[in-house]
Amino acid sequence: MSALSNPGRRLQVATDFRLNGRSERLVGQNGEINASTIPEALQVIASMMKAQQGPNGVKLVTEAQYDEATAAATSLKENREAVMAAFQSDEAHAELGAILTDTIYRAANKQGFARKLLKRQELQQGMLPQAIMSKQNVTAVVATAPVQCHTQLLRNNRYFPQEFYVLARPFIEQREIDQTNVDILATKYLEALEGIMVQEDRTWRQMAFQTVGVVNQPTDIVGDLTPGGLSQVRTQLTSNRIGATNLVMAADLWDDFIGGQQFMSGVDPVTRHEIILTGELGKLLGMTITTDAFRHENHWVLQQGEFWVVSDADYHGQFTDRGGVSSEPIGMGVEKTPGRGWAMSESISMVIANAASIAYGRRLK
Numbered sequence: 001m002s003a004l005s006n007p008g009r010r011l012q013v014a015t016d017f018r019l020n021g022r023s024e025r026l027v028g029q030n031g032e033i034n035a036s037t038i039p040e041a042l043q044v045i046a047s048m049m050k051a052q053q054g055p056n057g058v059k060l061v062t063e064a065q066y067d068e069a070t071a072a073a074t075s076l077k078e079n080r081e082a083v084m085a086a087f088q089s090d091e092a093h094a095e096l097g098a099i100l101t102d103t104i105y106r107a108a109n110k111q112g113f114a115r116k117l118l119k120r121q122e123l124q125q126g127m128l129p130q131a132i133m134s135k136q137n138v139t140a141v142v143a144t145a146p147v148q149c150h151t152q153l154l155r156n157n158r159y160f161p162q163e164f165y166v167l168a169r170p171f172i173e174q175r176e177i178d179q180t181n182v183d184i185l186a187t188k189y190l191e192a193l194e195g196i197m198v199q200e201d202r203t204w205r206q207m208a209f210q211t212v213g214v215v216n217q218p219t220d221i222v223g224d225l226t227p228g229g230l231s232q233v234r235t236q237l238t239s240n241r242i243g244a245t246n247l248v249m250a251a252d253l254w255d256d257f258i259g260g261q262q263f264m265s266g267v268d269p270v271t272r273h274e275i276i277l278t279g280e281l282g283k284l285l286g287m288t289i290t291t292d293a294f295r296h297e298n299h300w301v302l303q304q305g306e307f308w309v310v311s312d313a314d315y316h317g318q319f320t321d322r323g324g325v326s327s328e329p330i331g332m333g334v335e336k337t338p339g340r341g342w343a344m345s346e347s348i349s350m351v352i353a354n355a356a357s358i359a360y361g362r363r364l365k
Contacts, residue, residue: 012058014273017051026051027060027273041269042258045281048273049251049293060277079185083172087340090329096185097327097342100170100192104344105325108197110278113248113290114204117310118319118350129349131318133157139214140317141207143350146199149207151214154353161349163322168195171330171341192344194299196325201292201301203350207317208308211355215240219361225256225307227266227285233361234285234309240356242311244287249307251293251300253363254281305363317352 014027026044028034033048035041051058085092109115123129133140136157143149145164170188177184212218216236221229230247237244257263267289269282281289287309292300310316328343335341352358 012060014048014060017058017060031273032271033273033276035271038264038267038269039258041271042254042263042267045269045276046254046258048276049254052294053297060273079183080177083177083185087172087174087177093329093340094327097329097344100189100342101325101327101344103189104193104196107193108200108325111292111295112197112200113279113292114200114350115319116290117204117246117248117313118317118352119313121318121320123320123322129161129163129318129320131159131161131351131353133159133353134315135354138353139211139355141210141352141355143203143207147202147206149203149210151210151355159351159353161318161320161351163320163347163349166196166199166346166348168192168344169330169341170195170344171335171337171339173337173339176339188341190296190298192342193296196344196346198299198301200319200348200350204352205301207350207352208358208360211352211358212360214355216356216359219359221361221363223363223365224259225253225361225363226262229361229363230307230309231285233307233359234287236359237309237311237357242315242354242357244285244309245312246310247284247287247289247307248302248310249289249291250302250304251291252304253307254291254293256363305365307361307363309359309361311354311357315354316357317350317354320349322347 015025015029015031017026018024024034026034026047033041033044035044048060052060082096086096087093121129133154134157136155138154139151140154140159141149141151142161143164144162146166168191170192172184172188219229219233234244257267263284267282267284270276270280277294279290279292279294281291283289292302325344325346329340330343331340332338
């Protein structure tokens with residue numbers, strides 16, 4: 001479905017995309033970004049970020065993704081027709097909800113950094129969440145609900161975090177269909193994605209802030225982010241003999257990477273366009289750089305100047321997933337308003353197993 005691949009944005013095949021006034025493509029036919037030097041590669045990635053921002057932004061996709069979206073749009077016709085069908089048929093209503101939840105789940109697995117940073121455990125019927133820690137007698141942070149958490153001293157290396165529900169209730173009122181010409185399905189998809197994937201990442205971020213000052217102290221950097229400033233934050237992990245494997249940072253910090261020469265000798269940018277779209281930008285000092293810059297603006301979680309140095313998932317924490325995202329059709333009988341929608345939910349648990357596994361930095365300007 002076009003809206004699900006491109007909510008609120010015009011699809012643009014990356015291999016056909018050119019910046020205004022320039023003849024060369026940003027991405028070659030082989031899927032590699034067109035850059036012969038590291039500075040050029042960093043600049044191309046910055047251009048891709050900016051191309052997708054603002055009211056006239058586009059969504060850069062691979063040819064395969066474009067073909068898939070086009071085929072889906074053709075098979076379902078227009079999104080408005082899909083919504084109308086859902087209003088007229090219980091079967092179509094349930095089917096559209098299943099498509100939405102499947103797309104949300106795949107997006108969360110590709111773009112959600114909580115799922116990337118935490119060790120994942122798939123739970124089957126009858127299983128309890130069980131986090132086996134790498135160390136004993138550590139301070140952990142445990143989520144008890146979306147964006148709610150508490151710290152806890154763990155005296156042994158086995159812990160059973162509680163599961164909680166993450167919920168989204170996208171609902172389309174009858175008058176929205178009657179009075180507007182906007183892509184209603186795209187709007188509801190964005191709402192649902194914010195309720196599920198973004199809520200997961202906000203929960204991880206809230207847990208991360210609970211670790212600040214427990215072991216590792218916050219670091220404020222005045223002016224541009226430099227390798228020295230970044231190393232200062234990274235050393236808080238390595239001095240405790242914990243490897244620093246991930247750098248999660250706000251999009252605006254990329255300007256510091258391309259604004260001078262200090263990072264040029266150390267950064268190894270990703271050159272595969274498809275990987276960049278997941279938020280992975282490259283490697284620096286052995287750390288994988290991840291950002292939320294390629295999401296819709298409403299789905300940004302990190303604040304300007306914010307960055308986190310995080311250890312490997314085995315030392316950092318755990319995320320449990322019990323069957324993915326489910327969907328139940330709802331209507332006027334539930335919402336007391338004419339219309340149709342879906343109650344979406346997932347049952348998860350999240351724990352940062354060791355407060356020493358993460359350090360926080362912030363650039364001040």
